[in-house]
Amino acid sequence: MSWIDIPAGSPFTPDNLPLGVFRHGDEEPRVGAAIGDQIIDLAPVASAQMLDGAQLFAEPTLNAFLALGRPAWRATRSWLLELVRNANDRDTVEPHLIPQSAVTMLLPFEVADYVDFYASEQHATNLGRLFRPDSEPLLPNWKHLPVGYHGRAGTIVASGTDIVRPSGQRKPPDAAVPVFGPSQRLDIEVELGYVVGTPSTLGKPVSVDDFEDHVYGVVLVNDWSARDLQAWEYVPLGPFLGKSFATSISPWVVSLDALAASAVPLPTQDPPVLPYLAGSALVNYDITFEVYLNGHLVSSPPYRDIYWSPAQMLAHMTVNGATLRTGDLYASGTISGPEKTQRGSFIELTWAGREPLVVAGKEHTFLEDGDQVTITAWAQSPDGTRLGLGEVTGRILPA
Amino acid sequence: MSWIDIPAGSPFTPDNLPLGVFRHGDEEPRVGAAIGDQIIDLAPVASAQMLDGAQLFAEPTLNAFLALGRPAWRATRSWLLELVRNANDRDTVEPHLIPQSAVTMLLPFEVADYVDFYASEQHATNLGRLFRPDSEPLLPNWKHLPVGYHGRAGTIVASGTDIVRPSGQRKPPDAAVPVFGPSQRLDIEVELGYVVGTPSTLGKPVSVDDFEDHVYGVVLVNDWSARDLQAWEYVPLGPFLGKSFATSISPWVVSLDALAASAVPLPTQDPPVLPYLAGSALVNYDITFEVYLNGHLVSSPPYRDIYWSPAQMLAHMTVNGATLRTGDLYASGTISGPEKTQRGSFIELTWAGREPLVVAGKEHTFLEDGDQVTITAWAQSPDGTRLGLGEVTGRILPA
Numbered sequence: 005m006s007w008i009d010i011p012a013g014s015p016f017t018p019d020n021l022p023l024g025v026f027r028h029g030d031e032e033p034r035v036g037a038a039i040g041d042q043i044i045d046l047a048p049v050a051s052a053q054m055l056d057g058a059q060l061f062a063e064p065t066l067n068a069f070l071a072l073g074r075p076a077w078r079a080t081r082s083w084l085l086e087l088v089r090n091a092n093d094r095d096t097v098e099p100h101l102i103p104q105s106a107v108t109m110l111l112p113f114e115v116a117d118y119v120d121f122y123a124s125e126q127h128a129t130n131l132g133r134l135f136r137p138d139s140e141p142l143l144p145n146w147k148h149l150p151v152g153y154h155g156r157a158g159t160i161v162a163s164g165t166d167i168v169r170p171s172g173q174r175k176p177p178d179a180a181v182p183v184f185g186p187s188q189r190l191d192i193e194v195e196l197g198y199v200v201g202t203p204s205t206l207g208k209p210v211s212v213d214d215f216e217d218h219v220y221g222v223v224l225v226n227d228w229s230a231r232d233l234q235a236w237e238y239v240p241l242g243p244f245l246g247k248s249f250a251t252s253i254s255p256w257v258v259s260l261d262a263l264a265a266s267a268v269p270l271p272t273q274d275p276p277v278l279p280y281l282a283g284s285a286l287v288n289y290d291i292t293f294e295v296y297l298n299g300h301l302v303s304s305p306p307y308r309d310i311y312w313s314p315a316q317m318l319a320h321m322t323v324n325g326a327t328l329r330t331g332d333l334y335a336s337g338t339i340s341g342p343e344k345t346q347r348g349s350f351i352e353l354t355w356a357g358r359e360p361l362v363v364a365g366k367e368h369t370f371l372e373d374g375d376q377v378t379i380t381a382w383a384q385s386p387d388g389t390r391l392g393l394g395e396v397t398g399r400i401l402p403a
Numbered sequence: 404m405s406w407i408d409i410p411a412g413s414p415f416t417p418d419n420l421p422l423g424v425f426r427h428g429d430e431e432p433r434v435g436a437a438i439g440d441q442i443i444d445l446a447p448v449a450s451a452q453m454l455d456g457a458q459l460f461a462e463p464t465l466n467a468f469l470a471l472g473r474p475a476w477r478a479t480r481s482w483l484l485e486l487v488r489n490a491n492d493r494d495t496v497e498p499h500l501i502p503q504s505a506v507t508m509l510l511p512f513e514v515a516d517y518v519d520f521y522a523s524e525q526h527a528t529n530l531g532r533l534f535r536p537d538s539e540p541l542l543p544n545w546k547h548l549p550v551g552y553h554g555r556a557g558t559i560v561a562s563g564t565d566i567v568r569p570s571g572q573r574k575p576p577d578a579a580v581p582v583f584g585p586s587q588r589l590d591i592e593v594e595l596g597y598v599v600g601t602p603s604t605l606g607k608p609v610s611v612d613d614f615e616d617h618v619y620g621v622v623l624v625n626d627w628s629a630r631d632l633q634a635w636e637y638v639p640l641g642p643f644l645g646k647s648f649a650t651s652i653s654p655w656v657v658s659l660d661a662l663a664a665s666a667v668p669l670p671t672q673d674p675p676v677l678p679y680l681a682g683s684a685l686v687n688y689d690i691t692f693e694v695y696l697n698g699h700l701v702s703s704p705p706y707r708d709i710y711w712s713p714a715q716m717l718a719h720m721t722v723n724g725a726t727l728r729t730g731d732l733y734a735s736g737t738i739s740g741p742e743k744t745q746r747g748s749f750i751e752l753t754w755a756g757r758e759p760l761v762v763a764g765k766e767h768t769f770l771e772d773g774d775q776v777t778i779t780a781w782a783q784s785p786d787g788t789r790l791g792l793g794e795v796t797g798r799i800l801p802a
Contacts, residue, residue, distance in 0.1 A: 116556070135639070136639075143638055145572075148572060148580065148581050151643075152643055153553070154553040154555055156516050157516055161605070165605075168605070172722055172723050173548055175543075175544075181547065181674065182544075206560070207648075209570075236544055239639075240535075241521060241641040241642065242552050242637075242639070242642070244518075245719070249725050250605070275580065278581070279583070280583065324648040326557070326647045326648050
């Protein structure tokens with residue numbers, strides 16, 4: 005498949021070729037493609053081959069490349085596939101392979117707006133049971149529209165960034181007034197994030213059919229959450245400080261074209277959705293996540309059965325005429341499967357702390373100082389091939 | 404006060420000198436200061452006087468200037484005051500005065516994150532009564548923290564931008580399922596927006612005492628709202644499409660230094676706030692807004708008695724360690740006074756449409772296609788002088 009030596013089990017196969025931004029020593033940050041345990045330094049290779057737009061790979065973010073739109077994305081993918089498959093390109097490319105271990109990966113793109121959805125039925129049901137135990141867990145709107153809200157774009161951070169435990173107000177159930185201090189219920193949310201490349205026009209909704217024209221690809225998202233802050237603040241205007249302290253994303257943006265072999269049909273939606281959310285070509289992706297706490301696997305959330313497809317989230321987000329901008333990120337919301345070992349947050353995994361997990365002989369509920377959470381994910385194809393999305397990781401520092 | 408001729412009643416007195424971005428003919432957009440009915444074209448004046456950083460006024464947004472921080476803001480204000488007061492500067496400045504009628508005003512800065520608060524007790528009480536008639540109108544958290552949420556930064560538009568009536572889901576009270584179509588309850592929200600200049604560091608809260616080091620000034624905000632979309636979508640994650648189609652801001656950013664003469668003490672806060680929200684220097688501003696529907700005055704919301712001060716909103720927004728970025732905008736939320744003629748939205752002015760306003764002999768509830776809303780505001784000082792914030796305007800186009 006490739007003249008490049010790829011270690012067995014690498015997420016970055018010759019069909020994957022995700023893009024990211026790296027810093028090598030004290031050189032300027034620029035764009036690379038991952039293959040095996042190496043990076044193709046794209047700017048010099050593209051220059052050597054006199055590729056149109058080669059200078060975009062010398063930029064410190066992917067935004068200019070993302071803004072080019074789908075025809076350019078596909079042309080770039082064809083070029084990359086050729087580079088790694090065709091031994092004739094070896095002399096050009098090989099001098100510009102850099103070991104991943106020799107670089108620091110940065111935030112791959114400058115985030116414009118960040119929207120977080122709530123698209124997993126199992127997660128929404130679990131949270132409904134925990135936050136509103138006396139009511140129906142799914143609210144009346146949940147199956148009619150992909151519920152979502154805006155998060156803080158300015159605190160989306162690169163994988164590996166330390167997460168300082170947030171402080172804030174929380175109200176213990178038996179207290180008359182709130183208290184202030186470090187969050188005692190610090191949690192993760194395992195999500196898939198969609199990266200918008202092509203902008204849209206104010207007042208013009210984007211159809212479900214135009215999903216692949218606007219969205220370049222995906223990243224892994226860990227939407228760190230302080231459940232005690234969130235519970236006290238979120239009525240009536242939604243989550244705010246319980247989420248806005250940090251959201252970590254993975255460094256490698258995997259293209260929808262690379263993911264295409266893992267597309268699966270949507271589950272049946274009942275009640276039927278309104279026409280602007282309907283389409284015969286709607287898909288999800290067959291991706292399995294893995295969550296590691298201090299190196300130990302604690303959950304394996306499955307993405308394929310999530311209720312709302314990414315094309316529906318996109319169409320909903322713009323149906324009121326809201327524009328898309330290059331660099332917009334919208335995330336699925338926490339991914340939870342029906343099994344206890346498939347839940348995508350510790351509040352679900354430990355049922356609000358009442359059922360601790362035992363990890364390496366020690367009980368865990370919410371995150372403690374020093375804990376490190378790493379999330380990985382793999383996309384499966386019907387022919388059995390797999391493609392990795394890399395990882396997003398972060399460690400908790402004391403308040 | 405100035406060698407420049409200033410029409411009586413102009414909002415842009417020689418003490419005001421707000422900054423904005425204008426386009427003059429087919430020249431590049433750049434930064435100007437408003438005085439009377441003219442604009443000082445700052446780039447050539449600053450160049451002629453060999454001012455440090457003169458090139459920042461040739462940029463198409465204020466962001467680079469905003470990033471300089473408070474010492475530079477104050478130095479710039481001193482320079483501007485001198486320019487308009489000192490007749491010796493007349494020969495330098497006069498060739499670079501442009502009539503405001505000859506330019507198009509653009510968005511003054513690129514918005515980073517947009518946060519909308521809910522800081523008016525009267526407004527929160529009114530909305531609580533309308534949205535949750537069977538409960539206490541103020542929720543338990545409201546007097547303990549400034550409730551807020553993130554809005555969509557990418558749909559903040561310049562004053563004068565037409566507003567296309569948004570479509571979306573709404574659920575009529577007697578319907579079993581939602582219907583789709585143009586909003587039938589399109590509304591305004593009259594707000595004051597604070598413009599952040601100086602960024603902060605991830606994990607480091609900004610104290611109430613550092614408000615003036617981070618916030619450069621204010622703009623008028625009209626946070627257009629589709630009440631029917633909002634009512635159906637907003638539980639549990641807050642407003643989303645009911646707000647994200649457009650938010651209009653005024654073109655002239657009035658500095659905190661210009662507003663300082665209008666500072667007033669905060670009303671008493673009871674219950675007492677937590678220490679991170681407390682401070683002896685907390686102020687509000689004595690600003691009166693005016694709302695015009697198709698040219699007729701329909702409301703005069705007063706800002707001075709708003710419950711939460713802007714320094715408290717800033718400290719709350721960052722107490723969890725969230726960063727500020729240059730270009731962040733945070734708004735007060737709808738400003739409503741105790742009188743019916745002081746309410747800052749049509750849902751309040753017409754009590755959810757049940758008590759229509761009669762404007763020029765015609766009944767009005769929510770906004771109709773073709774309606775134009777213009778909001779102005781004036782800051783008062785104890786000595787009786789006034790300073791205007793300009794206006795924000797927009798007209799409704801059909802869906």
